[in-house]
Amino acid sequence: MDYFRAVYVARELSPRALxxxxxxxxxxxxxxxxWHFRRLVIDALDSDLVEETLFVDNLAEANSKNxxxxxxxxxxxxxxxxxxxxxxxxxxxxxxxxxxKNYHAWSHRQWVLQKLGGWDKELDxxxxxxxxxxxxxxxxxxxFFVITRSPLLGGLSAMWDxxxxxxxxxxxxxxxxxxxxxxxxxxxxxxxDSLITDERIPQLLLNILKExxxxxxxxxxxxxxxxxxxxxxxxxxxAVKGFTELDDAGSSDQDLPTRICSALERMDPIRVNYxxxxxxxxxx
Amino acid sequence: xxxxxxxxxxxxxxxxxKRKDDFESLVMEHLRLNGxxxxxxxLDIMHKLGSVNPDEVVTWxxxxxxxxxxxxxGNVGHDPHVLYTLSAVQVLALLxxxxxxxxxxxxxxxxxxxxEDGSFAGDIWGEIDTRFSYVAICCLSLLHRLNxxxxxxxxxxxxxxxxxxxxxxxxxxxxxxxxxxFCCVGALAITGSLHHIDRDLLGWWxxxxxxxxxGLNGRPEKLTDVCYSWWVLTSLIMIDRVHWIDKNKLSKxxxxxxxxxxxxxSDRPDNAVDVFHTYFGVAGLSLMEYPGLKPIxxxxxxxxxxxxxxxxxx
Numbered sequence: 355m356d357y358f359r360a361v362y363v364a365r366e367l368s369p370r371a372l373x374x375x376x377x378x379x380x381x382x383x384x385x386x387x388x389w390h391f392r393r394l395v396i397d398a399l400d401s402d403l404v405e406e407t408l409f410v411d412n413l414a415e416a417n418s419k420n421x422x423x424x425x426x427x428x429x430x431x432x433x434x435x436x437x438x439x440x441x442x443x444x445x446x447x448x449x450x451x452x453x454x455k456n457y458h459a460w461s462h463r464q465w466v467l468q469k470l471g472g473w474d475k476e477l478d479x480x481x482x483x484x485x486x487x488x489x490x491x492x493x494x495x496x497x498f499f500v501i502t503r504s505p506l507l508g509g510l511s512a513m514w515d516x517x518x519x520x521x522x523x524x525x526x527x528x529x530x531x532x533x534x535x536x537x538x539x540x541x542x543x544x545x546x547d548s549l550i551t552d553e554r555i556p557q558l559l560l561n562i563l564k565e566x567x568x569x570x571x572x573x574x575x576x577x578x579x580x581x582x583x584x585x586x587x588x589x590x591x592x593a594v595k596g597f598t599e600l601d602d603a604g605s606s607d608q609d610l611p612t613r614i615c616s617a618l619e620r621m622d623p624i625r626v627n628y629x630x631x632x633x634x635x636x637x638x
Numbered sequence: 639x640x641x642x643x644x645x646x647x648x649x650x651x652x653x654x655x656k657r658k659d660d661f662e663s664l665v666m667e668h669l670r671l672n673g674x675x676x677x678x679x680x681l682d683i684m685h686k687l688g689s690v691n692p693d694e695v696v697t698w699x700x701x702x703x704x705x706x707x708x709x710x711x712g713n714v715g716h717d718p719h720v721l722y723t724l725s726a727v728q729v730l731a732l733l734x735x736x737x738x739x740x741x742x743x744x745x746x747x748x749x750x751x752x753x754e755d756g757s758f759a760g761d762i763w764g765e766i767d768t769r770f771s772y773v774a775i776c777c778l779s780l781l782h783r784l785n786x787x788x789x790x791x792x793x794x795x796x797x798x799x800x801x802x803x804x805x806x807x808x809x810x811x812x813x814x815x816x817x818x819x820f821c822c823v824g825a826l827a828i829t830g831s832l833h834h835i836d837r838d839l840l841g842w843w844x845x846x847x848x849x850x851x852x853g854l855n856g857r858p859e860k861l862t863d864v865c866y867s868w869w870v871l872t873s874l875i876m877i878d879r880v881h882w883i884d885k886n887k888l889s890k891x892x893x894x895x896x897x898x899x900x901x902x903x904s905d906r907p908d909n910a911v912d913v914f915h916t917y918f919g920v921a922g923l924s925l926m927e928y929p930g931l932k933p934i935x936x937x938x939x940x941x942x943x944x945x946x947x948x949x950x951x952x
Contacts (some may be wrong), residue, residue: 362715382664382665382667383669384665384666384668384669385667385668385716385951386668386712386716386719387668387711387712387715387716387717388761390761391718393763425763425765455857455860457808457813457815459807460812460813461767461807461812464809464811465809477685489858490859491813491857491858491859491860494812495801495807495811495812495813495814496813498802498811499811502811503811504923506728526853529705531859532846532858532859533858533859536802536803536843536858539802539803540802540803543802604889624848624850624852624882624883624887625845625846625848625882625883625884626884627844627881627882627883628841628845628882631882636807637783
């Protein structure tokens with residue numbers, strides 16, 4: 355470190371300085387001042403940026419949650435330009451294969467997509483990750499990112515219908531999975547009327563509640579659509595009454611949303627205050 | 639419920655402060671200023687700040703300042719960065735020594751990091767992240783110099799990072815993450831812009847972070863970690879929804895993460911302790927009004943009496 359300090363203070367931008375930063379960074383890749391100085395040296399020497407990418411990728415593999423390393427990668431990618439996009443995506447794909455929710459890798463990948471391109475296989479990549487782990491919230495987020503921002507797809511309105519089907523399928527696969535429920539809620543945000551007219555919704559909810567009567571997310575979603583104006587069909591009414599009457603004598607006079615809130619207070623006691631607030635906030 | 643081992647934690651923090659040459663200290667050498675903030679704020683919350691010599695601390699902090707730019711590095715001889723500049727200002731505020739710096743020089747450094755679109759870079763190398771938006775806004779507010787930036791654009795940029803689930807990411811389109819949410823909500827709170835938040839939607843996302851073990855995670859399906867006791871909790875407090883989590887269970891979780899022999903708090907029970915998690919655990923307990931702790935301001939992440947001194951005393 356003393357050798358590094360000497361060249362740093364002297365502002366020596368030489369091959370020796372580069373070697374010193376290499377050694378120092380191998381020992382402590384978090385030291386951001388060394389990274390800064392290394393960039394000055396690289397610029398002064400006009401170093402081979404592809405070689406530099408190999409160096410930083412090696413460090414990233416061992417230190418995948420290090421902010422400085424990812425920022426250095428971004429600096430390099432910006433210099434290398436769009437031709438480097440695919441190699442860069444290959445690298446983040448490699449990192450995500452080992453740590454599919456790595457926030458740094460995802461941020462970097464999003465930046466490269468927007469700045470340098472490489473969108474064509476991104477939706478497939480999201481799908482692959484979700485096949486491996488349908489609970490991967492980062493992959494769900496990236497899916498929305500691609501659908502709404504890719505210049506190669508038609509945007510959310512063009513993809514909306516198929517996205518609803520995709521999400522419903524994921525929910526049915528595992529109804530206790532938070533991410534697709536939020537994704538579904540998000541899809542209908544721009545389309546609130548269709549939330550109460552789309553037959554897929556009550557169908558989905560009934561399918562789940564018949565098999566998983568303690569699914570908090572399903573009850574919550576049903577509560578939401580009822581509050582937004584869904585006219586419950588007979589099946590839904592029976593499902594709610596059937597479930598809530600089991601535990602709660604005296605609930606027979608209450609409307610469906612109130613019954614659901616009471617049931618949620620019992621099903622999800624750690625959030626009892628939230629469900630009590632929902633109950634007190636019901637407007638019909 | 640177990641108890642908070644205040645004495646042990648104070649001893650642990652003071653011992654870390656003294657250690658400069660062991661492996662952990664060397665690896666963390668470049669962010670020692672952050673460490674000073676975490677350690678000293680924890681001491682103050684536990685009414686133990688008197689164990690520290692303020693003049694020594696102030697002298698060391700000033701030696702971390704880059705004379706040319708006015709910004710602070712993470713330790714002596716390090717390049718300036720907004721993260722360490724905030725920590726410097728926070729520690730000086732804690733010690734009531736903001737008079738030790740040229741306020742305009744420091745604020746000019748921070749204000750100079752704002753970009754055209756309202757975002758903030760961390761330093762001259764240009765990394766953009768909503769963390770830096772919070773850090774810049776918090777720092778300038780403590781120095782009474784928010785007027786040096788374009789607050790409206792800063793707010794617009796943060797709002798552009800809002801997601802459908804009501805949360806915020808590091809950049810537009812970035813996944814909602816409790817740490818980033820704290821930064822965005824904090825920045826919006828400080829600039830009087832909380833009306834941009836859907837409090838019910840975000841509040842629900844945040845209270846869903848509480849898991850069966852009572853602890854909080856940072857994103858769906860991730861592990862609980864003591865540091866989220868701060869980020870999720872402050873965010874809930876700032877949007878007035880903290881009653882939506884089970885505070886009892888969370889307190890138990892934090893207390894279970896203590897090392898009762900050596901002092902300090904770890905990310906989860908039985909793991910190694912560090913100053914970072916010690917701070918967040920104690921700060922989280924303070925937010926939940928654990929007896930004997932000073933109250934902490936959720937937006938400025940400093941004891942309330944310090945914040946009051948800055949804003950209400952002339």
